[in-house]
Amino acid sequence: MAELHPFHPIIYVRGFAATQSEIEDTVADPYMGFNIGSTKSRTVWTGEVKKYFFESPLVRLMSDHDYQDVFVDGDDLSEARRFDAGVPYRCIVIYRYYDQASQDFGDGQGTPAIEQFARGLNDLILRLKQKVCDNPANGVSSDQFRCYLVAHSMGGLVCRSFLQNPDPAFDAAQASVDKLFTYATPHNGIDMRIVRNVPGWLSFGDVNNFNRERMAKYLYLPKGDDVAVLRDFPPERVFNLVGTNPRDYKVAGGLSSWAVGESSDGLVRIENATTHGPDKSGTDLQSPRAFVHRSHSGYYGIVNSEEGYQNLTRFLFGKLRVDGILDVDDISLPVEVQKELKSGKDVKASYQFEIAVSVRGCQWQLTRRDVRENSAIFRSYDELFPETQGEKRAPDRKASPHLFSVFLDPDKSVKNSGAVSFALDLKVLVPDYTIDGLLFLDRHYEGGFIYRELIIVEAIPDKTALGGWRIKYGYQDLNPGKPGSSANTYALADNSGIGFDIPIQQNTNPGLTGKLRIEARPWS
Structure with missing residues (x-):
């Protein structure tokens, strides 16, 4: 068989349609929204809307990676029709699960349950799988076949309902799924400002699909359990793309955006858009995720965005996964606050960590977590340093902020050597202090930070180096655009890849010391 990896067939699963009119509009589109692009991008420094042509994920997958659709002579893979044309391995299939609820293609008598969508x-x-393996041009046997699931919003819940179904009749298809990518999926349900957890009795348009008790049933989880937990599918093989822009979500005249609140994409709260689950050893792992300033849908939506496409293709086709974790060893307090602490007063502090990651040669960011977009990482001092005895507290590594997971593709490198490079803008904002419950604002300037660096990392393929990669890093203020120092790499404890540490030190009051721990693993 010719080497096919990593370009497996892609099945796109669209999101929620509430009304019969929306269902009819959905089924009238051959690609159910995966073909919708955008010519608008909010990136100009003047605040004006810039014209930026993003053709759509469908068109880009076809033009960049030679994917094909499966429509031939007005037919597709639907069960009721014959499809004799050879299906190419690099194909995109649209799961048309709303057809059965359509007045034209189905009975129009209501939307089936998610469990039925999952069975479909x-x-x-x-x-x-049968059509692909029957095509001799593919040279693919049944045990070699794999596919990717790509889903928007409720489509991710349909995929999870399928993947987590314990029925043995699902085993063969479940084993064929290699990765799942979700755009703005409410993995932990939908919350509103006034009503936490969509009511189970709210059946209009099947909105109760996002009620946690209902979700637990079709995700095959015990009642009362965390519905964001993955069952029987590796958490590292699921990617969550999280939107952080509620203002541009115009559904219901902006009412949805107002009802859900600021820390959302206009429909799904940031905290509800991610998954986690046990690895092979039983340790709970967060699924890789990225945060982009996009709304749930629309012209500024998360699916029809360059950021979404770049995360999608790197997760599906990339060859290297890189994670960044900030280990904080010590955070000093302002002299005045330290004095109050020594006098026995109750001192509290909270810290916000901002991170933005970009790749060389491009104008967009793979992920961005920002205070102004309500997506920064929050830690209290007591979380970072839970020990209460003595002035010098020991850090808790379990509380170390996981800053990012990015997937890199040497085939997309702007260098002929296949070297991959990315920059990370790391900021730790000046914290808010309280002394005996009162805010301490002496010498406080809103928006200030106790640490900020733009760090550049480059990985160069080198068969003689540990893990096959030679690593260099540098700082923008010392050598703009070019890493300078060679990193001392070491094997990760589980031998899954290599790691290296970048020292973090800000000798001010307040200030912090620690290390940025970078872990790089082969990805396939």
């Missing part, structure tokens, strides 16, 4: 996805994967 199971059947679609098995049909696709």
